[in-house]
Amino acid sequence: MENQPVNLILAARAAFSQAAALVVQYSFSILGAVILLIGGWILSGALSRWAYQGLSRIHGIDETLARFFESVLHYGILIFVFVAVLAQFGIQTASIVAALGAAGLAIGLALQGTLQNIAAGIMLLVLRPPRVGEYIETTNVEGRILEIGLFATEMTTADGLYLMAPNSTLWNTPIKNHSREVSRRQRLSVAVGNDVDIDIATQAILELVRSDERVRRDPPTRVYSDDLTADKTVLMIEYWAKTREWSETRHSVIERLRRGLSAKGIMLK
Structure with missing residues (x-):
């Protein structure tokens, strides 16, 4: 009974020593974790901005694609920092990495269609x-x-x-x-009666089509017979025009042919 107070004091001192050791140990762990978090956040921001600026200077890289890679790099570094912080406290990170991999696989399977669209979007942007x-x-x-x-x-x-x-x-x-090339070919068909002189009709069509300044001289305009029946001959017209003027040129040429051939006495079938 006489030694009981002494034993209590010794036990209290031992508990205090252990608590102090734990405080010191975890204080350093917490300090290291805070340093890792701050450093990782700064590093992820700096590297992601550097990657975005580098990609933006590359000709042909779309703004959306540059932003996407910036976000992937930023959050990838943050995940690595999070795992490193857990390791500071003695947590086994191998199981966490495995769990993250399994979760990523599950999410990938669940969002298969969405990921397919992302992959297609990246290829379209590149x-x-x-x-x-x-x-x-x-x-x-x-x-x-x-x-x-x-x-x-x-x-x-x-x-x-x-x-x-x-x-x-x-x-x-x-x-x-429809817009990528500078110029486009246009094809029109004109049907005339078999009583019409094809050479005269061909020459008249060439003059009318070439009278439009928007029709290109190179490649040259072509007119040739494409179909022949008992009552008509179909003449095909091929010419080239600038892509941005393609539709307007078509409408103009059709109107020129309608008015011009009628004025020359060439009746359409």
């Missing part, structure tokens, strides 16, 4: 088969590009309607770009 402002046509959609995002592409149709198409629908199908 290879740029269509660019903003160009008019494209696919088996599924047709319209002028407003914006190419990571998930979908915004377009406006020829009727003035807004259209949003998932990127995978554009990437997995052939794209016909």
Whole structure:
């Protein structure tokens, strides 16, 4: 009984010593964790900004793509820092990394369609088969590009309607770009009676088509017979015009042919 107070004092001193050791140990761990968090945050911000500025200087890299890689690098570094902070407290990070990998796989399977659109969006932004402002046509959609995002592409149709198409629908199908080339070929057909002299009709058509200044001289305009029936001959007309003037030139040439051939006595069938 006499030694009981002494034992209590010794036990209290031992507990205090252990508590002090734990405080010192975890104080250094907390301090290291805080330093890692601050340093990781600063490093992730600096590296992601550096990557964005570097990608922005590369010709052909879209703003959306540069921002995407900036975010991936930023959050990737933060995840690495988070795992390092847990290791500061003696937590086994191997199981955490495995759990993160499993979670990433599960999310990837759940968002398979979305990730497919992201992958297609990256390829569209890198290879740029269509660019903003160009008019494209696919088996599924047709319209002028407003914006190419990571998930979908915004377009406006020829009727003035807004259209949003998932990127995978554009990437997995052939794209016909109506705006990329400087000039385009136009094909028209004119049907005349078999009583009409084909050489005279051909020469008249060539003069009328070439009278439009928007029709290019090179390649030259062509007129040739494409079909022959008992009562008519179909003449095909091929000419080239600037892409931005293609539609207006077509309308003008058709009107010139209608008026000019009628004035020359060449009746259309």
